[in-house]
Amino acid sequence: MIAPLSLLLIAPPIIAAFLLARAAMPRWRPAMVMLLCAMSAVPLAGAWIVAAEVGGAGPKLLSLSAILLGSIALVAGFGLVERALGGSKDDPA
Amino acid sequence: MTMLSPVAMLGWIGAVLLFLLALRTWSDGRAARRRARMGLAGMMLAMGAALYTHDVVSLPEMLSMAALGSGIGYLIARRASMRSAWPILALLQAMIGAALLLTAFAIDGNAIAFAILTPDDARLTGTSMVLLGLAKASGAIVLLGSLLLYRATVGARAGAERWLALLASLSGLGGVAIALLLLGEAGLAGMSGIVGAAGLALGLLLRPAKAD
Incomplete structure (x- = not known):
């Protein structure tokens, strides 16, 4: 488990994220939601840790499947954000 | 608590900072693109830090x-x-x-690998049971909610942003539960918490669509 001191250390960034998202300009909010959808693939890092540590065929297969699904969501999510913000040369701005 | 190496700690701190910078004020399209890339860089750094701190036995399968x-x-x-x-x-x-959901079931299936059992290794500790339940519940709600949202948004966008923000927030919450289950992963908990908090803020800000 995480020590209470670590929990105290992670609280400020979480509060800052809440305040930053609240301060977003209305015209950028939908794009920010798209980015947040891509960023919400963060449990993928957890899947990497689990796949690295876990033993047994069943749990290993489950964690590898989680990596597959998380990677699809991560790359497709950030790719869609890039296109929505006009960053891809293939799309009209 | 396990002591994190300085390199891994720097990696996690960098990833958290990049996630926060990604959410900083978007003034124009160029700034928005730069911020989105910072978010991606934060994710990559988090993956690197996650791999750096663990003995990986199945790296070829994971990379494939x-x-x-x-x-x-x-x-x-x-x-x-x-x-x-x-x-x-x-x-x-x-x-x-x-x-x-799959990650939570994988932890459940080989709980002995994660030091979340009682001293006699007979069953999960109370806290672990709650966290594992939270991770499974978040995963299941996000999965079902997103599928329902997919059905609702095919052809009509109304309200999608709000629900997606709230579902992303719930994914963040599930990520926090997974991070708390895994020994000493404060960096991952922080990053998941950032996603959870930002999703909640945006979900509360965006108004539900009005029926015409």
Whole structure:
């Protein structure tokens, strides 16, 4: 488990994220939601840790499947954000 | 608590800072693109830090799955019509929910590897049971909610942003539960918490669509 001191250390960034998202300009909010959808693939890092540590065929297969699904969501999510913000040369701005 | 190496600690701190910078005020399109890339860089740094701190025995399988997933994701991002971006995002959110659920079941299936059992290794500790239940519940709600949202958004975008923000927030909450279950992963908990808090803030800000 995480020590209470670590929990105290992670609280400020979480509060800052809440305040930053609240301060977003209305015209950028939908794009920010798209980015947040891509960023919400963060449990993928957890899947990497689990796949690295876990033993047994069943749990290993489950964690590898989680990596597959998380990677699809991560790359497709950030790719869609890039296109929505006009960053891809293939799309009209 | 296990002591994190300085390199890994710097990696996690950098990843958290990049996530926060990604959410900083978006003034124009160029700034928005730069911020989005910071978010991606934060994710990459988090993966690197996660791998650096653990003895990986099945790296070829993990990298193969990540490469396959990245390839499929790239094709989706490149070929999808931007008019159907919201339904696709709902489907991607469903995948994140499924990944969360699978990760929680993998931990449950080999709990002895994660020091979350009682001293006699007979059963999960009370806290672990709650956290594992929270991770499973978050994953299941995100999966089902996203599939329902996909059905609702095909052809109509109304309200999709709000629900997607709230589902992303729930994914963040599930990520926090997974991070707390895994020994000493404060960095991952912080990053998941950032996603959870920002999703909640945006979900509360965006108004529900009015019926015409």
